[in-house]
Structure formats: C-alpha cells, structure tokens
Amino acid sequence: MDVEVLRLRPGQDLKQALWDWTRDRRPSAACLLSAVGSLDRVCLRLAGGDRHRHRQGPHEILSLSGTLCLDGLHLHLAIADATGQVWGGHLLEGCRVYTTAELIIGSLADWQFQRQLDSETSYPELQPRRLQGFQKCQEPDLNR
Known part of the structure; x- marks a missing residue:
C-alpha cells in the first residue's frame, strides 16, 4: 500500500479536495486511513434517503472514512x-x-474499485476486484 498525506487549508472544500486528489493521482483503489481537523460549514446526507443536514460554525472532524475511485467517492x-x-x-x-484538515490516504495497488448502479439499492455500489493474488507470509520457523 502506498500512503499519501494531504493537508487542507482554511476555506477548502473537503469533498472537492478528495475528488481533485483522485482525479490527479488516478488510483485503481484508495481509502481514507485517517482524518482530523475542523470544518466551519458541514453538509451531510442522512441515512435512508435524500434528507440533508447543513450546519454552520466550528466543528471538529471525529471520523472520515470511505473509498475513493474514479467512478466515485463514498x-x-x-x-x-x-x-x-x-x-x-x-x-x-x-x-x-x-x-x-489532515488526511491520510492509502492507495491499494493490488485492487481495482469500480462503482455500478445496483438495482436493489438504486445507488452506485462498490465492485472491488483483486488484481493480484493474495500472498500469505511464510510461517516463522520457531525452532531457530
């Protein structure tokens, strides 16, 4: 896994910055490993539909997680x-x-992420595919 660290500055849009990184780096698959920082404007879509919540004022980022690929961010x-x-x-x-906002992003070179519309959920859902076989580590020789 390759790891990159981004530091966003005041006024930057969090999602747009992640889109820009994804378009620029073009990873086959990536995920957020860690995120800390603060926001002064927050826009969220709530679970189960199209309800949005907008908040103003200082907010601490407690967690930001998800997947990134050229087909979309989740x-x-x-x-x-x-x-x-x-x-x-x-x-x-x-x-x-x-x-x-301090973001740590992992690029997963052995994987390819794509998103396809799922007829059951009506959302573009992740279609992960391993590009190379999983390599198990050898058992250590405990008799040495």
Missing part, C-alpha cells in the same frame, strides 16, 4: 459541535475547512 463523516453534540452522515460537497 465517504462518511462524523463531526462534533462546540457543545459536544455529534452529527454524522454521507459527506457532500460544501464541507468547508475551518483551520486545517
């Missing part, structure tokens, strides 16, 4: 406001960095 965000209230959902464009 990212979930959890944030906390100044009172400790936690919000979460599907990351939408419009989430603006407040002070910083």
